[in-house]
Amino acid sequence: MPNSNAKLRRSPRSGQEAGRRELVSRSLQSAEHCLEDQDYGTAYAHYLLVLNLAPELKTSVKETFQFTLFKWAEELDSLARIQDLFNCYEQALELYPNDEVICNSMGEHLFRMGFRDEAAGYFHKAVKLNPDFADAKENFYRVANWLVERWHFIMLNDAKRNLTYLKAIENAVCSGCKSVLDIGTGTGILSMFAKKAGASSVYACELSKTMYELACDVVAANNMEREIKLLHLKSLDIEIPKHIPERVSLVVTETVDAGLFGEGIVESLIHAWEHLLLQPKAKNQDVSTEDHGRVIPASATIFGMAVECKEIRRHHRVETQEVAGVHLPNSVQFFSPTYAFAGSEETVEPYTTEKLSRIPGGYIPLTEPFQVMTVDFNNLQELKSLADRKPWKLNQTVTEGGMLDAVVVWFVLQLDDEHALSTSPSEETCWEQAVYPVQGLSDYSVKAGDTVVMEVCCQDCYLKIQKISFSTSECGMDCSDGDDTLSLGNEAELCNALAGLQTTSKQDGKGQVCVLESTEIALLNNAPYHRCFKAAMAKVLSSLNPSKDLQSMDVDGHGSGGNLQEGQSKSSVDVVPDPLYILDVSEGFSILPIIAGKLGPVKAYSSIEKEQHQAVLNIISEANHFPKETLEFWLSHLEDENVVLQRPKSDKLWSIIILDVIETSGLIQQEVMEKAAISRCLLHSGGKIFPQYVLVYGMLVESQSLLLESAVQGTEPTLGFNIAPFINQFKVPVRVYLDLSTLPCVPLSKPAELLRLDLMNPLLNSSSREVKVQICKSGQVTAIPFWYHIHLDEEHSLNTSDEFSHWKQAAVVLDKPIQVQVGDELVLDVQHHKSNISITVKQ
Numbered sequence: 001m002p003n004s005n006a007k008l009r010r011s012p013r014s015g016q017e018a019g020r021r022e023l024v025s026r027s028l029q030s031a032e033h034c035l036e037d038q039d040y041g042t043a044y045a046h047y048l049l050v051l052n053l054a055p056e057l058k059t060s061v062k063e064t065f066q067f068t069l070f071k072w073a074e075e076l077d078s079l080a081r082i083q084d085l086f087n088c089y090e091q092a093l094e095l096y097p098n099d100e101v102i103c104n105s106m107g108e109h110l111f112r113m114g115f116r117d118e119a120a121g122y123f124h125k126a127v128k129l130n131p132d133f134a135d136a137k138e139n140f141y142r143v144a145n146w147l148v149e150r151w152h153f154i155m156l157n158d159a160k161r162n163l164t165y166l167k168a169i170e171n172a173v174c175s176g177c178k179s180v181l182d183i184g185t186g187t188g189i190l191s192m193f194a195k196k197a198g199a200s201s202v203y204a205c206e207l208s209k210t211m212y213e214l215a216c217d218v219v220a221a222n223n224m225e226r227e228i229k230l231l232h233l234k235s236l237d238i239e240i241p242k243h244i245p246e247r248v249s250l251v252v253t254e255t256v257d258a259g260l261f262g263e264g265i266v267e268s269l270i271h272a273w274e275h276l277l278l279q280p281k282a283k284n285q286d287v288s289t290e291d292h293g294r295v296i297p298a299s300a301t302i303f304g305m306a307v308e309c310k311e312i313r314r315h316h317r318v319e320t321q322e323v324a325g326v327h328l329p330n331s332v333q334f335f336s337p338t339y340a341f342a343g344s345e346e347t348v349e350p351y352t353t354e355k356l357s358r359i360p361g362g363y364i365p366l367t368e369p370f371q372v373m374t375v376d377f378n379n380l381q382e383l384k385s386l387a388d389r390k391p392w393k394l395n396q397t398v399t400e401g402g403m404l405d406a407v408v409v410w411f412v413l414q415l416d417d418e419h420a421l422s423t424s425p426s427e428e429t430c431w432e433q434a435v436y437p438v439q440g441l442s443d444y445s446v447k448a449g450d451t452v453v454m455e456v457c458c459q460d461c462y463l464k465i466q467k468i469s470f471s472t473s474e475c476g477m478d479c480s481d482g483d484d485t486l487s488l489g490n491e492a493e494l495c496n497a498l499a500g501l502q503t504t505s506k507q508d509g510k511g512q513v514c515v516l517e518s519t520e521i522a523l524l525n526n527a528p529y530h531r532c533f534k535a536a537m538a539k540v541l542s543s544l545n546p547s548k549d550l551q552s553m554d555v556d557g558h559g560s561g562g563n564l565q566e567g568q569s570k571s572s573v574d575v576v577p578d579p580l581y582i583l584d585v586s587e588g589f590s591i592l593p594i595i596a597g598k599l600g601p602v603k604a605y606s607s608i609e610k611e612q613h614q615a616v617l618n619i620i621s622e623a624n625h626f627p628k629e630t631l632e633f634w635l636s637h638l639e640d641e642n643v644v645l646q647r648p649k650s651d652k653l654w655s656i657i658i659l660d661v662i663e664t665s666g667l668i669q670q671e672v673m674e675k676a677a678i679s680r681c682l683l684h685s686g687g688k689i690f691p692q693y694v695l696v697y698g699m700l701v702e703s704q705s706l707l708l709e710s711a712v713q714g715t716e717p718t719l720g721f722n723i724a725p726f727i728n729q730f731k732v733p734v735r736v737y738l739d740l741s742t743l744p745c746v747p748l749s750k751p752a753e754l755l756r757l758d759l760m761n762p763l764l765n766s767s768s769r770e771v772k773v774q775i776c777k778s779g780q781v782t783a784i785p786f787w788y789h790i791h792l793d794e795e796h797s798l799n800t801s802d803e804f805s806h807w808k809q810a811a812v813v814l815d816k817p818i819q820v821q822v823g824d825e826l827v828l829d830v831q832h833h834k835s836n837i838s839i840t841v842k843q
Contacts, residue, residue: 666810
C-alpha cells in the first residue's frame with residue numbers, strides 16, 4: 001500500500017508535466033504556422049505562452065521571438081496602437097531583461113515618438129550590455145546630441161568661466177548668503193561651488209530628465225548628495241514649502257544663450273523674486289545680507305556691431321538672379337527665417353549664432369561697438385518692464401565702408417561688483433555671438449559716414465534687433481525695404497503671402513516672400529554645384545536621346561539649341577520624342593528639376609513637400625517659359641508617401657534619379673545605400689543615379705579645440721570636482737558642422753582617400769578598409785576630419801570642403817591622442833555601417 005500511495009501522489013505531477021510539454025509543443029507549432037501566414041500578433045502570443053511555460057527554451061527560440069516581436073511592433077505602430085506596442089516590449093524585457101537587441105529596438109520606437117530621454121536610457125543600456133553593438137552605439141550617439149548639448153563640454157572645459165563663477169559665489173556666501181538656489185543646474189557645478197563656499201542650504205533644479213539624473217550622479221560622486229537637494233522641476237513650478245522650506249538669499253544661474261535672454265532668464269528671475277527669493281537689499285542700506293536676496297549674475301550689458309561677412313551673407317541672401325541658366329524672377333524674394341518672423345507673434349528665435357573668431361572668410365567691422373541695453377537682474381521692476389517696453393531705435397555711424405550683412409551681438413555678464421565674463425568675439429570664450437542678418441534692402445553697400453538704423457525690443461523672452469537699414473550721409477536717403485508688407489505680423493500672414501504665389505504670375509510691384517532655411521539659401525548660392533549637375537545631366541540626356549537639338553545644346557545655355565522647349569514646338573508633330581523622366585529626391589528646396597527641364601524633352605519631378613515652395617518653383621518655371629507639364633511634384637502622385645522610390649508610370653523608368661547623399665552636417669544621409677539599391681532597379685537602360693559614387697577623404701590633425709568640444713578633460717578645468725566621467729558618457733566620437741578652413745588644428749598628414757561608396761556599382765563597395773597614412777609632421781594625433789568628393793560621373797565632381805560648399809565637414813575625435821613622428825605610418829581601420837562611418841587607428 002505505501003508504494004501504491006507514493007505512485008498515486010506522483011501521477012498528477014507527471015501528468016501535469018506531460019500536459020505542459022504537450023501545450024508547449026502545440027504552441028510552438030502554432031507560432032510557426034502563424035509566422036508562415038504573417039499573423040505576427042498571434043505568433044507573438046504563442047511565444048509568450050511558450051516562454052512562460054518553458055523558460056528553458058529562452059536561448060533556442062530567442063532569435064525567432066525577436067523577429068516576431070519586431071514584426072508585430074511594426075504592425076501595432078502602423079495601427080497607432082502605441083500602448084499595446086509598449087506593453088509587448090515590457091513583456092519581452094521581462095523575459096529577456098539583458099537583451100541588447102530588444103533594448104535598442106524599444107529605444108528606436110521611443111525616439112520616433114519623441115520620448116528622447118526614455119529612448120536614451122534604452123540605447124545606453126544596450127551599449128552597456130554589448131559595447132560592440134553598432135546599431136545601439138549609433139542610436140545612442142544620435143540621441144546624445146539631443147540630450148546633452150555639446151556646449152556643456154565646452155563650458156565645463158572653460159576654466160576661466162568656472163573660476164569666475166566660483167569667486168563670485170564665494171563672495172556672496174562669505175557676505176551672508178547662506179541659502180542658495182541654482183536654477184538650471186545642468187551638471188550641478190554651481191551648486192557644488194556654493195556648498196564648497198560654505199552655504200548651509202543648497203537647492204538645485206533641472207528640467208531635463210537626463211541632466212537631472214546626471215547631476216544626481218555627479219553630486220553623489222563628490223560626496224554632497226546629503227547637502228544639495230536636487231529637484232527635477234522647472235524653477236517656475238517650485239513652491240514653498242512643498243519643494244524648499246523657505247525663501248533663499250541667493251539665486252545662481254547661467255540660463256543665458258548667445259542672445260542673453262533666449263533660455264528664459266528674465267521669466268525665471270521674475271518668478272524667483274516674487275516667490276523664491278528674500279526681498280532685495282535697498283541701495284545704501286546697511287543690514288545683513290542674509291536677510292535679503294540677490295542674484296548671480298547681478299547684471300548684464302549688451303553690445304552690438306554692424307559687420308560685413310560673406311559667410312553670413314551667403315546663408316541669408318540669394319545673391320544671384322540666374323542659377324545655371326535658370327532665371328530667378330524678381331517676383332520671388334528669398335529670405336531666411338530670422339527675417340520672415342521679425343515682428344511675429346510666434347516665439348521663434350530671431351537670430352542665428354556664430355563663433356565669429358572662427359567664421360570662414362572672417363568679418364569686417366563697419367561700426368564701432370555700441371551699447372544696445374543694460375539689464376539689472378536684481379531689480380524686479382526692471383525685469384517686469386522689459387516685455388512691456390516699446391521698441392526703441394538705435395542709430396550708429398558707419399566707420400568703414402562695405403556690405404551691410406549683419407548686426408552681431410554679445411554681452412558682458414557682471415556676476416558681482418568684482419567679477420565679470422565677456423562673450424565678445426575678441427575674447428577667448430566658450431560662448432558664440434548672436435547674429436541678426438540684414439535682409440530685405442534694395443542696397444546693402446554702405447560708406448563711411450552713413451548711419452545704420454535698427455529697432456530693438458525684448459519680446460517673447462528674446463532680444464530682437466529688427467528693421468535694420470541705413471541712411472546715406474550724402475542726402476539722408478533711407479535704404480530700407482520700402483515695403484512694409486514684407487515685415488509680416490505673424491505666421492498666418494506669412495503663409496497667406498506664400499500661398500498667394502500660386503496665382504501670381506506677373507510682377508505686381510510687390511515682392512513675393514519665400515522663406516528658406518539658411519542651408520537652402522547657401523545651396524542656391526552654390527554656383528559650382530548647379531553648373532556641375534547641369535553638365536552631368538546634359539551628358540546623360542544626350543546619350544539617351546541623341547536628337548539634333550540635344551546634341552547642339554551648349555551646357556551653359558548658349559548653344560544653337562539654347563531653348564529646347566522652343567525647338568520642340570517647332571518640330572514636326574510626328575517626330576515629338578517621348579520625354580525622359582527625371583526624379584529629384586534631394587531634401588529641401590531644389591531647382592535641379594527646372595535646370596533639367598531646360599535640357600531637352602524631359603518630364604522632371606520634384607520631391608519638394610511644402611506647398612509654399614511648390615508654388616515658388618512653379619513661378620520660376622513659368623518665368624523660364626516652361627510648359628506646365630514639364631515640372632510636376634512627385635509626392636502628389638504617390639499613394640504611400642513612405643515609398644518615394646517607384647516607377648514614374650507602370651510602363652516607364654527613370655533616366656536620372658538624384659539622391660541626397662551627404663547631410664549639410666557633414667555626415668552621410670541615413671539609408672542612402674538602401675535607396676541607391678532601389679533606384680538601380682528603377683533606371684532606364686543607360687540611366688544614372690546622381691551622384692554615381694562618393695569618395696571619402698580624411699587627414700590626421702592635432703586639435704586641442706576638438707578635444708575641448710568633445711569631452712571634459714579631467715578635473716582641472718572643473719576646479720577639482722569630479723564631473724568628467726559622468727558627462728563624458730554622453731560624448732560622441734564624431735563632431736559635425738565643422739569648417740575645416742577655420743578649425744584651429746595642425747595637419748599631421750596629407751589628405752588620404754578613406755572609402756568609396758558606389759551607388760551605381762555596389763560590387764565596388766566594401767564595408768571595411770585599412771588605409772595606411774604617412775605622417776608628415778610630428779605631433780599628437782587627436783582627430784581625423786573627413787569630407788567628400790561627390791562624383792556625378794567621371795568628369796564632374798563636387799568637393800564638400802571647398803569655399804562655395806553649402807556642406808560642412810565632420811571629424812572623428814580619438815579617445816586618446818597618439819604621439820607621432822615624421823615618417824611614421826599609421827593604419828586606419830575605416831568601417832561603413834548603415835550610412836555611418838567609423839574610423840579608428842590600429843595600434
